[in-house]
Amino acid sequence: MEDYISPYNKKAKCNFPKNITICDTTLRDGEQTPGVSLSENEKLDIAILLDKLKIPQIEAGFPPVSEKEKKSIKNIVNEGLNSKTITLSRAKKEDIDASLECGVDGTIIFIGTSEIQLGCKKLSQEEVIIKSMDIIDYAKEHGLYVGFSAEDATRTDLNFLKKIYSEAQERKVDRVHIADTVGAITPQGMEYLVKELRKDIKIDINLHCHNDFGMAQQNAISGLLAGANIVETTINGIGERAGNTPLEELIMSLKVLYGIDLEFNTELIKKISKTVEMYTKIEIPFNKPIVGKNIFKHESGIHVDGVIKNPFTYEPFSPKIVGQERNLVLGKHSGSKAIKSKLNQFGIKIKENKIPEILKIVKETSENGNIINDNILKEIVEKI
Ligand SMILES: CC(=O)SCCNC(=O)CCNC(=O)[C@H](O)C(C)(C)COP(=O)(O)OP(=O)(O)OC[C@H]1O[C@@H](n2cnc3c(N)ncnc32)[C@H](O)[C@@H]1OP(=O)(O)O
Numbered sequence: 406m407e408d409y410i411s412p413y414n415k416k417a418k419c420n421f422p423k424n425i426t427i428c429d430t431t432l433r434d435g436e437q438t439p440g441v442s443l444s445e446n447e448k449l450d451i452a453i454l455l456d457k458l459k460i461p462q463i464e465a466g467f468p469p470v471s472e473k474e475k476k477s478i479k480n481i482v483n484e485g486l487n488s489k490t491i492t493l494s495r496a497k498k499e500d501i502d503a504s505l506e507c508g509v510d511g512t513i514i515f516i517g518t519s520e521i522q523l524g525c526k527k528l529s530q531e532e533v534i535i536k537s538m539d540i541i542d543y544a545k546e547h548g549l550y551v552g553f554s555a556e557d558a559t560r561t562d563l564n565f566l567k568k569i570y571s572e573a574q575e576r577k578v579d580r581v582h583i584a585d586t587v588g589a590i591t592p593q594g595m596e597y598l599v600k601e602l603r604k605d606i607k608i609d610i611n612l613h614c615h616n617d618f619g620m621a622q623q624n625a626i627s628g629l630l631a632g633a634n635i636v637e638t639t640i641n642g643i644g645e646r647a648g649n650t651p652l653e654e655l656i657m658s659l660k661v662l663y664g665i666d667l668e669f670n671t672e673l674i675k676k677i678s679k680t681v682e683m684y685t686k687i688e689i690p691f692n693k694p695i696v697g698k699n700i701f702k703h704e705s706g707i708h709v710d711g712v713i714k715n716p717f718t719y720e721p722f723s724p725k726i727v728g729q730e731r732n733l734v735l736g737k738h739s740g741s742k743a744i745k746s747k748l749n750q751f752g753i754k755i756k757e758n759k760i761p762e763i764l765k766i767v768k769e770t771s772e773n774g775n776i777i778n779d780n781i782l783k784e785i786v787e788k789i
């Protein structure tokens with residue numbers, strides 16, 4: 406693989422579990438982004454791209470939302486993808502029935518467990534255990550792969566959390582979810598919590614991290630290092646409020662920085678990111694790690710000179726790994742090498758002593774608030 410990262414990464418001891426996997430929830434939590442409503446075809450397109458990327462599990466939706474939502478989930482199931490399809494369910498039999506009707510492989514049963522959630526729903530801890538175990542039994546009896554999510558787990562009393570996860574484990578759920586529902590935990594808090602839970606919980610632990618403080622990815626990595634082994638992600642990090650752990654950032658950090666290659670087809674990342682941007686109408690910030698349009702774009706003269714000589718002077722990995730392209734642009738911060746490189750690209754031959762003149766006009770044009778596109782550069786050259 407083409408990259409050039411810090412040699413100190415390997416010096417630090419990082420004991421990741423062997424069986425890390427990803428469940429992508431773009432089509433469920435991602436779609437909960439206010440204002441987003443994906444059509445059946447759009448959902449199917451995204452699911453197909455996730456499958457091509459080789460994401461093992463797709464959370465395809467939340468069936469009780471509407472008849473159309475159920476139809477979208479059924480369409481994805483009927484596509485016969487390699488990725489497993491799962492849904493979200495409340496602790497209600499009707500939700501499990503709806504998931505069964507959709508024909509998915511599994512479902513995640515969630516219920517609020519923190520004091521604030523229990524208070525709002527007027528439920529005691531005991532009632533929550535009884536309610537959720539009943540539904541877990543029901544879902545398991547009907548052959549579903551079952552995840553149990555303690556909603557707001559990171560603000561839930563630890564003894565209660567251990568108790569409810571242990572009961573779920575006894576009922577043979579396939580995994581438990583630590584939902585950091587409002588992004589309220591730190592990476593160190595997540596490490597502590599996962600290590601505590603790992604004393605009792607031997608099944609898969611899934612991390613559902615929200616990004617309210619920009620910590621979602623760090624929390625996921627910290628949780629994995631502490632012994633959790635599944636992360637829920639969304640493309641472009643969309644989702645409730647500040648969103649979820651971004652799929653592209655997590656898998657590329659694991660692959661490039663930590664050397665954990667989950668064998669995804671990462672060259673499809675830019676395509677899937679653009680598709681989600683187009684369908685959700687949520688613009689990707691220009692500086693969004695991995696997929697933003699500035700990630701492999703260089704204007705500063707010293708950087709352009711470096712990148713021309715060796716791209717790894719100012720890039721940690723090669724754009725083609727994620728389906729991006731390198732882009733050298735001209736502006737106020739350009740140097741002569743950038744001008745020469747652009748002229749070469751256009752096959753324009755010009756005397757060496759004219760380059761400073763062109764550079765001066767390029768800088769002035771940019772400082773006057775204009776973008777120097779290819780045509781403007783050609784006009785400048787013609788003038789000279
Ligand atoms: C943390 C998460 O992201 S959880 C997922 C959140 N996603 C969504 O809410 C998106 C989809 N939601 C919807 O389409 C609707 O809210 C529906 C169809 C699910 C429910 O609609 P309504 O029946 O009209 O209920 P409404 O949304 O107003 O209120 C939620 C109800 O669900 C109950 N509820 C919330 N969580 C759960 C749960 N895990 N198990 C059982 N009931 C629950 C609430 O207590 C409330 O019940 P109440 O009416 O007795 O007070």
Ligand SMILES: O=C(O)CCC(=O)C(=O)O
Nearest residue numbers: 554556557582584586613
């Ligand atoms: O854990 C999950 O997958 C569902 C819960 C959730 O979406 C949340 O708490 O934010």
